[in-house]
Amino acid sequence: MSLREISENVKLAREYALLGNYSSASVLYHGLLEQIKKYSYTVRDSSFQQRWQQLWQEISEENRQVQDIMSTLENFQLDTTPAKPSNHDDCEIRPVHMEPRHSPNPVRRPSNPYKDSKPPNNRLSVAVRAQQRHSPRGGNGDRSKPFKGKEKKESKEVKEATGKAKDDKNKADVQEKEVKKFDGTGYDKDLVEALERDIISQNPNVKWDNIADLEDAKKLLKEAVVLPMWMPAFFKGIRRPWKGVLMVGPPGTGKTLLAKAVATECRTTFFNVSSSTLTSKYRGESEKLVRLLFEMARFYAPTTIFIDEIDSMCSRRGTSEEHEASRRVKAELLVQMDGVGGASENDDPSKMVMVLAATNFPWDIDEALRRRLEKRIYIPLPSTKGRVELLRINLKELELASDVDLDKIAEQLEGYSGADITNVCRDASLMAMRRRIEGLTPEEIRNISRDEMHMPTTMEDFESALKKVSKSVSAADLEKYEKWIEEFGSC
Structure with missing residues (x-):
């Protein structure tokens, strides 16, 4: 068993699952789990073994999701299949209702076809079918034959409603994907792609519980990022969310780990920006990158922009060692941060953009930037x-x-x-x-x-x-x- 074969089987299983061929995908997933297990036994390096175990867990989770979809579809088919009597060819059973319908209003069917689009008397279907096997009459004493056309019509309506709901859901998903794509008109395509690569799309998988101690820092970050999402009516006016948080402390105390926890727990778009992201050899392009970064952040809001080692980008201005290009980048960053916070009472926390910065050299940071990073917290050595x-x-x-x-x-x-x-x-x-x-x-x-x-x-x-x-x-x-x-x- 080679790595190439495993890789091809993974691609094939996922292709079948995406195309809706769940039975073939399930067979492939089962084979893959065995192949990965056998291959991991041959690996000597413990770090590689951990990676193979992680891959096995991911494939196992995908297989479980495919099995859930298959069972859901089977239940849905069983629930929507009309029952037929065994000895009567000229009639078709109509579902029995506990109460006669007196209201002329149409029945409102839910929009989710996989969850709630079942016949109204589905829970009584077993007892009703058992009763109707012994009698050719319907629930109100009349022959079932006159209701044949009506039953077909109802079944057709259910199918149409289900199909329409599926189409609406697919259209909504497509529209949402289209809406959430930043339009980079007016900017260089390469610049937009470079910044989009810095959006953390994969989950860093660092939770608050994975970080020991640092309760004050965790409490402040929750207040700055999470609570405005939960209580938008409260965080307005003078209570508007903080637009900047600076984490200060010795190296290795958990500043970057806290930022990863924010990305995992807070459900906001997370930009992980470094000085190399906003640096270009062409004159004037670095300032454009800073402006583009904040425009994309407002588009994907609520957003958190994490700038690690911010002292490397925003050291004190006016020193003899400072380059002209560096001063322009700092000025653009300060202007954009001032435009992010928003002091009006009508600000919407769901459109919030917060700058989260970390540094080991706080004394080198420019005074104007220090003022814009409103909350400055110390990340100490562990107790x-x-x-x-x-x-x-x-x-x-x-x-x-x-x-x-x-x-x-x-x-x-x-x-x-x-x-x-x-x-x-x-x-x-x-x-x-x-x-x-x-x-x-x-x-x-x-x-x-x-x-x-x-x-x-x-x-x-x-x-x-x-x-x-x-x-x-x-x-x-x-x-x-x-x-x-x-x-x-x-x-």
Whole structure:
């Protein structure tokens, strides 16, 4: 079984599913799951094994969706098939109603054909059919034959309504896709495509629960992005949403991770912008890119624009090292940010564009930009409780020996950033493997079975890792951050 065959089978299964050939797609998906499982056993590298397991889960989820669609369609066909009597060729059974219809108004049928377009007496169909097998008469004592034409007419109406609902739904989906495509008329096509690539369409899959500690930062981001979506009537006038949030802190404390959680949890369009995105060698093109970015953000609103390491783009203006082109880009960014917030009372939070920025050098940022980033929050090193929580998150997929004491390890990790703690956990998890392969030849290493490599991580492994991995933030750096946030912070 080669990678190429697996790739072709994945494409074929998805093609069949998209074309509506669900039975063939289901067969292919079942075969694919077996192929992926067998292939993953032959992979030695644990990181590649994890990727294959993730692919197996994705294919399994697609297969489950195909099975759900097939069962839904089967139920729909069973519910809409009219029952016929066994011994009477000249009549057709009409569904029995519990009450006679006295109202001349037409029956309103729901628009969703897959969920609610069933005959009104579907729940009584089993009992009614059993009763009608013994009697050729309908529910009101009359012969069923006179209702044959009416029944056909009703069945035809149901089919027409179902078909119309499907067409309407398809048209609505097409229109929605067409509406949500930014019209880049007047701009270079390459510039529009470059910015569209920076829209995070795939889910980063980082939830608030995946981030240890940092409760104040999470609370503020929820207030700045989520609550205006839920309570649009409240966030107006002086309560309008914040137009800019700056996250300040030492490297490795979780600033970028918080931005990924915003992209996952807040259901807004998320632009992940770096200095390379807005830089061009042609004169005047960088300013155009900044303007285009904010126009696209307003089009896809509600939007969050995340600019990591913003100090590299917006350092202080007026210094001798500043280039003319750099000053023009900063000026355009400041103008566009002023036009984003909106101070009128009629602002709609659903059209909100928020700039979320992160930096390790807040003292280098231009004063005018600092003013526009209205909320400035400090992302500190993790507390003792946060360090224990971080250890649990990092070690949740790892088998630990009985002597491992997370509280004791957390005490020894004082002064370590979140990234440093992750490095300690990663190094400790590799210690058992290092002991196992020590002194072996390459051929012997390749012949080690998977079960032999899955050994629990001990307390001794963590102590060895702590000797190797040092903290990356000094006390002098922390003092600088605390002094800046005390002077300019706005939590």
